[in-house]
Amino acid sequence: MVADAVSAAGRIAILGAGNIGKALATGLAASDHEPAAITLTRRQLHDLETLAARGFQTTTDNVAAVRAADVLVIAVQPRQLAELLAEIAPVLDPARHLVVSVITGVTIAEIRTALGASVQVVRAMPNTGISIRESMTCLAAEPGSEHALAAALPLFDAVGRTLVIREDLMASATALCACGIAFFLRAIRAASQGGIEIGFHPDEAFLLAAQTAKGAAALLLNGPAHPEAEIDRVTTPRGCTIVGLNEMEHRGFSSAFIKAILASAEKADKLYVANSG
Numbered sequence: 001m002v003a004d005a006v007s008a009a010g011r012i013a014i015l016g017a018g019n020i021g022k023a024l025a026t027g028l029a030a031s032d033h034e035p036a037a038i039t040l041t042r043r044q045l046h047d048l049e050t051l052a053a054r055g056f057q058t059t060t061d062n063v064a065a066v067r068a069a070d071v072l073v074i075a076v077q078p079r080q081l082a083e084l085l086a087e088i089a090p091v092l093d094p095a096r097h098l099v100v101s102v103i104t105g106v107t108i109a110e111i112r113t114a115l116g117a118s119v120q121v122v123r124a125m126p127n128t129g130i131s132i133r134e135s136m137t138c139l140a141a142e143p144g145s146e147h148a149l150a151a152a153l154p155l156f157d158a159v160g161r162t163l164v165i166r167e168d169l170m171a172s173a174t175a176l177c178a179c180g181i182a183f184f185l186r187a188i189r190a191a192s193q194g195g196i197e198i199g200f201h202p203d204e205a206f207l208l209a210a211q212t213a214k215g216a217a218a219l220l221l222n223g224p225a226h227p228e229a230e231i232d233r234v235t236t237p238r239g240c241t242i243v244g245l246n247e248m249e250h251r252g253f254s255s256a257f258i259k260a261i262l263a264s265a266e267k268a269d270k271l272y273v274a275n276s277g
């Protein structure tokens, strides 16, 4: 039964094990999932040799992987989706399989059209923090699919934080979480480059910037705290923090960050149409 797919049967197939598929597999293995119970598929099998050596099942055969699994995580790129769905549709069992799509810009309705209306589909939008169980994953299902959502949640709860959202917010979740991790990485990189210019070795600057970013995030996540309240605690009148902060804002830091989120959300919404056209 779909609702028991993750917890009881526990066999997972990740169809299209590229960047995010491999990161998910790595994160699941770091939780309580046995690598042997996770099958990874892709066409270039040699790219999965490292994970095969760690005990994951690997194959180029999507149909065999579907037959052997209860939970199917679909992780190909949008332009590769139609071919994959056509391949697996004949062997899908709606009573048994739970389909989880991490694909940007493809709706549940579009996937169900390709796979059959009775198939249970959940959308998930993780980020690459999933490999170290630090993903922020947003999940959505159609009304009436609450049991499918309940079955998918433990999978992602095991590899980070989760938030259930409306499906129409998925493009926004893509921008803020999946693309967002790159924005924060660039911010850390920029901070470390500043650190090098003021005297640190690159390795030291990177450590100082990354650990400082981790501390800032932890202050908020372990809160309750608000970014502005925490900023007020480190800005003394005529001090060195406020002068740096104001310089960032004169140069458009907040505006640039907000515009990046908006641009990515707009693109995420149109990705599937653009690629399948």
Ligand SMILES: NC(=O)c1ccc[n+]([C@@H]2O[C@H](COP(=O)([O-])OP(=O)(O)OC[C@H]3O[C@@H](n4cnc5c(N)ncnc54)[C@H](OP(=O)(O)O)[C@@H]3O)[C@@H](O)[C@H]2O)c1
Pocket: 015, 016, 017, 018, 019, 020, 021, 041, 042, 043, 044, 045, 047, 062, 075, 076, 077, 078, 080, 083, 084, 102, 103, 104, 125, 126, 127, 128, 178
């Ligand atoms: N990267 C992220 O941070 C992230 C985060 C959230 C969501 N997503 C979404 O996840 C999806 C994958 O992104 P990605 O960055 O992981 O892309 P990717 O690295 O290109 O991974 C896609 C994988 O699918 C495989 N593939 C393609 N066609 C296949 C088929 N017919 N059967 C089996 N495997 C097939 C490809 O390998 P072969 O060529 O060897 O087959 C490739 O490794 C995208 O839709 C993206 O929007 C990505």
